Amino acid sequence: DIQMTQSPSSLSASVGDRVTITCRASQSISHYLNWYQQKPGKAPKLLIYAAASLQSGVPSRFSGSGSGTDFTLTISSLQPEDFATYFCQQNDATPLTFGGGTKVEI
Amino acid sequence: QVQLVQSGAEVKKPGASVKVSCKASGYSFTDYFVHWVRQAPGQGLEWMGWMNTNSGGTNFAQQFQGRVTLTRDTSISTAYMELSRLRSDDAAVYFCARGDSPHDFFEIWGQGTMVTVSS
DSSP: OOOEEEEOSEEEOOTTOOEEEEEEESSOOTTOEEEEEEOTTSOOEEEEETTTEEOTTOOTTEEEEEETTEEEEEESSOOGGGOSEEEEEEOSSSSOEEOOOEEEEO | OOEEEEOOOEEEOTTOOEEEEEEEESSOGGGSEEEEEEEOTTOOOEEEEEEETTTOOEEEOGGGTTTEEEEEEGGGTEEEEEEOSOOGGGOEEEEEEEESSSSOOOSEEOOOEEEEEOO
């Protein structure tokens, strides 16, 4: 199975901050990496697919980069509604696997 | 609009089975796969398996082999996930999600179904 390791597991930030979350795969997954945002009691929401493609309707302050084993999600200017938990997911091979999550707190 | 609507919360005893439904609307049900993902309280996301809603084919993560059954009723655009021999560590929110293929990302999710396992 492909292991996905996210860091940090949590972070504290302020509105307007630039936030970067990383995700590392245990083997190369090319660009098959996706990012989700999840708020308490809700289903995950797709933000970025194929490492760098912005899902329709997602604000442009979210961006993704990387390929192979190392990936990054960046929020250029944190907004109040961005405080949530973020997960990466690989879809290069089954079993599909997720990172452990990064909780972004005030 | 495109949506997946899941059945309500369940409380089950250890050793019992639970069956969760996922009703699709707003698109052609058999054009997409349905994946199942679970999330234990305060934990991350765990992929369980997928169903090809057209052929009925399925694939599961190793840890669920022999305990999970995925079915569908195309006449009502509904997919089902049944988990048997429940244990306390099966307590989680179970999500269905729509995918284009067996290897995919998930744009559309159900709202989740909480399963409590308690004696």
